[in-house]
Amino acid sequence: MNQVTDTMLNHVTHRIFDKNFEIDDRTIQTIIDCLKKAPTHINGQFYSVIVVRDLEKRKRLVELNPLNGHILKSSVFLLFIADFNRSRIIIESNDIHHDFGKNIDNLFVAGIDAGLAAMNAVNAIESLELGCVIVGGVRYHAKETIQLFNLPKFTYPLFGLSIGKPLDNPTKSPRLPKVLNVFEENYNTIPSDFFNDYDQLLIDSRVTQGSIWSESIFNYFEKDTLKTVTKENLEAQGLLS
Numbered sequence: 001m002n003q004v005t006d007t008m009l010n011h012v013t014h015r016i017f018d019k020n021f022e023i024d025d026r027t028i029q030t031i032i033d034c035l036k037k038a039p040t041h042i043n044g045q046f047y048s049v050i051v052v053r054d055l056e057k058r059k060r061l062v063e064l065n066p067l068n069g070h071i072l073k074s075s076v077f078l079l080f081i082a083d084f085n086r087s088r089i090i091i092e093s094n095d096i097h098h099d100f101g102k103n104i105d106n107l108f109v110a111g112i113d114a115g116l117a118a119m120n121a122v123n124a125i126e127s128l129e130l131g132c133v134i135v136g137g138v139r140y141h142a143k144e145t146i147q148l149f150n151l152p153k154f155t156y157p158l159f160g161l162s163i164g165k166p167l168d169n170p171t172k173s174p175r176l177p178k179v180l181n182v183f184e185e186n187y188n189t190i191p192s193d194f195f196n197d198y199d200q201l202l203i204d205s206r207v208t209q210g211s212i213w214s215e216s217i218f219n220y221f222e223k224d225t226l227k228t229v230t231k232e233n234l235e236a237q238g239l240l241s
């Protein structure tokens with residue numbers, strides 16, 4: 001164990017920030033330098049980050065995502081976007097047109113690149129005794145977010161990251177027991193009632209505040225809210241055809 005592993009093992013998502021805390025530019029640059037060092041597919045760096053300090057923009061993001069009010073009260077908000085716009089420029093400089101939307105693997109590539117970069121940012125932030133919350137909520141209003149930040153074709157807003165001085169003290173969220181998602185050599189059979197114990201564990205640890213984990217998973221897929229929205233917006237951005 002060392003400071004790095006301690007930081008990772010003590011991870012919690014913070015959602016209440018000191019709105020008067022000003023993060024200095026050096027700290028922001030350190031976080032950005034760390035996230036940019038994350039491994040990336042073929043060194044392609046198929047993502048971009050928009051540093052959002054502007055309060056009007058952040059107010060608009062909260063209007064769109066009322067459940068993510070921390071976007072306004074944090075000290076800075078980073079928007080992570082999938083980005084094949086730079087690739088398009090390289091390809092077109094060879095007088096070739098490429099249909100990015102034909103290869104669905106591109107969505108993995110950009111999502112993984114951006115996710116790894118974000119995780120580097122989270123670890124850097126937490127090691128600096130600041131706190132953060134990843135905001136996947138931006139995808140529910142991807143069209144408006146694309147307009148708000150003038151995102152060009154072949155880019156897509158994936159998630160945001162609110163960063164600030166935390167005022168809350170959240171309980172650490174226990175993860176699934178390893179037997180359910182860490183396997184040796186082959187995928188193992190999962191007992192069909194596995195979730196009862198995990199539901200209870202989360203209730204006992206007071207993480208879910210009365211709601212039941214397996215019900216939240218059920219409801220998420222039952223609603224499937226993003227199914228149509230994401231398909232249409234990816235098509236409009238040239239990332240699905």
Ligand SMILES: Cc1cc2nc3c(=O)[nH]c(=O)nc-3n(C[C@H](O)[C@H](O)[C@H](O)COP(=O)(O)O)c2cc1C
Pocket residue numbers: 011012013014015068133134135136137138159170172173
């Ligand atoms: C892709 C992704 C999207 C998320 N979106 C949101 C969000 O929109 N709002 C929010 O409050 N938390 C969001 N979270 C944070 C998760 O809710 C949180 O990580 C999870 O409940 C586990 O808690 P912990 O991070 O404290 O261990 C998101 C996390 C990830 C990885």
